[in-house]
Amino acid sequence: MFKGKKRFLILLVAILIVIGVGSTLYIILSKGTEKTEDLLIGETEFSLDELFDTSELITVEEYQGVSLAEIINKAGIENPEAQEYTIIAEDGYQKTVEWESIQEGIFTSERRVIFPDLPQQYWIKNTTTIEIREK
């Protein structure tokens, strides 16, 4: 192997490791140490008990949970169809969806959000926050 290419390959590996370790540290540090059991919707924080004791359970595919639309309504969001919703997981994974998908979606007791009308990369595990903003 040419010396130049060999050096380039080793340098590339060093860069990739630095990027990978840096990203891992960033995720750990930005997540913080406190583990939340609540769900923050807009400005309102709900405990899981609060959500599941007062809402009817519905089944979507093999999952059971409470309607996301009902949760949004509970949070007192005005004109929900005029908003877009960013579902954020504990590790920072996030997806933004429209009201039409929220109406189909459920939130399970394992803090998982399921959207039957969307591909599974939109199904968020360990959901901590639903950010709401006008379209």
Place this chain on the structure above:
Amino acid sequence: MNKIKIILGVVVFGSIWGLLECVLGSHLPGSVLTGGVALGLMTATRLIYNQKGMQAGMALVAAALMAFNPLGGCVICSVIAVVAEGAVFELVWFTFSSDIEKTESISIKICAGIVTAYSCYTLAYVMGQIVTPLFFSDAKLRLGDLAFLIPNILSKGLVAGLIGGVVFPVVALVRKISVSFLRSRRYYPLCSIVAATCWILVIILYG
């Protein structure tokens, strides 16, 4: 090398890849599948057959099998991810070409494994995130969401890369044994039986 031998190699190793993804997909994280299964099979075939483009063909065969049991239940996402892995592998190996194939240095093999697995995982992931919404009318591509995902992808890519760094040198060892098998008369019947078994198993289990 005989073209039929190569095509049969594409089918048999693509089928093994597809079967392993179907069976292990719901039990192992994507980074392990990419760094272990995908990189292992693509490296092995590249070293044995020394045929450019073969791995992209294997990815297509694996993607066809995965339609029976897509990762996360999403056919298009799975197909995009596997095909992208094959394409990125080709791209990385095109860059380093025969240098990687001929090297005897263990450190270079480890480096090649890390770079290939890291690139395959991260680029396939990003491609999946970009292309999948385009196939779903209800989903929209939002670059803002993707930007927040980047640290996650790069972090998980490190796991794939480290696994690749172990898998590559190990797979490189089987090269000498496998080359004699290519010349064997048992190559055609054995490859046909293995490929057919993979397809039958997937159809029985998930069809």
